[in-house]
Amino acid sequence: MERYSVIKEKNPREIVLLRGRGCVYKKCSFCDYHTDCCSDDEENVQLNHSVLSNVTGEYGNLEVINSGSVFELDSKTLGEIKHLCKEKGIKTIHFESHFIYNSKIPLLRQDFDGFDLKMKLGLETFDYDFREKVLRKGIDEKAPARIAENFDEANFLFGIEGQNARSMLRDIELGLQYFERICINIMCPNSTEMKPDRDVIEVFMDKLYPIYKDNDRVDILINNTDFGVGD
Numbered sequence: 001m002e003r004y005s006v007i008k009e010k011n012p013r014e015i016v017l018l019r020g021r022g023c024v025y026k027k028c029s030f031c032d033y034h035t036d037c038c039s040d041d042e043e044n045v046q047l048n049h050s051v052l053s054n055v056t057g058e059y060g061n062l063e064v065i066n067s068g069s070v071f072e073l074d075s076k077t078l079g080e081i082k083h084l085c086k087e088k089g090i091k092t093i094h095f096e097s098h099f100i101y102n103s104k105i106p107l108l109r110q111d112f113d114g115f116d117l118k119m120k121l122g123l124e125t126f127d128y129d130f131r132e133k134v135l136r137k138g139i140d141e142k143a144p145a146r147i148a149e150n151f152d153e154a155n156f157l158f159g160i161e162g163q164n165a166r167s168m169l170r171d172i173e174l175g176l177q178y179f180e181r182i183c184i185n186i187m188c189p190n191s192t193e194m195k196p197d198r199d200v201i202e203v204f205m206d207k208l209y210p211i212y213k214d215n216d217r218v219d220i221l222i223n224n225t226d227f228g229v230g231d
Contacts, residue, residue: 001036004054005228010216011181013061013094017229018048018077023068025098028122029136030157030187030194036067041074048077057088065229070095071104078111085115094118094153099139105150118180120153126174130162148178159187159201160194168204176217183219184212 003017021044022037038044055062064081066073085093093115097105109117125131128142135157141147148154156171175182186204187196212218224230 001231002225002229003051006058007063007227010219011061012059013063013092014055014057014059015063015065015227015229016051016055018051018064018066018073019044020066020068020072020074020077022072023098024072025068025100025138027136027138029134030160030190030192032191033067041076044074045076045080048073049080052077052080052084055084055088055090057085057090060090061092061094062090063094065096069097069101070108071097071101082112082115090115092116092118094120096120096122096155097151098122099137099141099147102150118152119150120155120183121147121151123147123154123175124157125163125167125171127167127171130167134160134162144174144178152179153181153183154179155183155185157185157187158204159196161197161200163197163200165203165207168208172208172212172218181217181219183221185221185224188224 005015007013007015019036019038021039021041023034026034062085064070081093093112095117097119099121105119122137123139124135124137126144131137131139139147154175156175158168172182172184186201187194189196209220213220221227
């Protein structure tokens with residue numbers, strides 16, 4: 001499992017894949033990412049410390065991901081992140097969170113006062129019915145502005161039966177309207193029953209990828225390890 005990498009192209013930054021207690025939601029139909037977890041906080045502290053020790057601060061920009069939300073990381077790890085970023089001169093920190101923690105984000109921003117905190121939401125799509133009936137994301141909100149209220153960035157998931165060029169384009173356009181940055185993830189095979197739809201992926205690669213591949217506000221992960229972390 002690779003847990004540290006450097007992204008040198010768009011929005012250059014270091015990225016770390018840390019481990020927490022695990023996603024409390026665990027209902028997304030497409031995700032088995034939550035298996036990267038441990039209930040022993042001290043073991044997580046040790047692992048996370050070893051990962052964070054790789055951070056140099058070369059870009060002043062750090063993305064922190066884990067199998068769930070930042071709120072599922074232990075307090076010692078969060079404290080180490082804050083101390084490390086001060087020590088290395090890192091001003092911008094990216095965290096991920098599920099929408100169920102929406103109300104806690106303002107307090108997290110207060111706790112990280114002095115940093116430019118960028119919160120990323122695993123939204124997957126603005127299509128409410130597809131998001132909740134097919135992907136089972138648990139985001140009980142339809143209005144884009146309200147969804148984005150406490151978030152700066154968003155993940156989108158493409159390559160699933162039921163999606164098409166029009167629906168994916170709508171997600172991208174709304175994503176760029178309501179968020180500073182978006183990350184498009186192409187569905188990859190995993191242990192869930194959700195499978196990639198090769199026809200949908202082909203449509204994306206043919207019609208949309210050429211338009212957005214060089215957009216500085218759009219990250220595109222064809223494989224889920226394209227950021228250099230994971231396995």
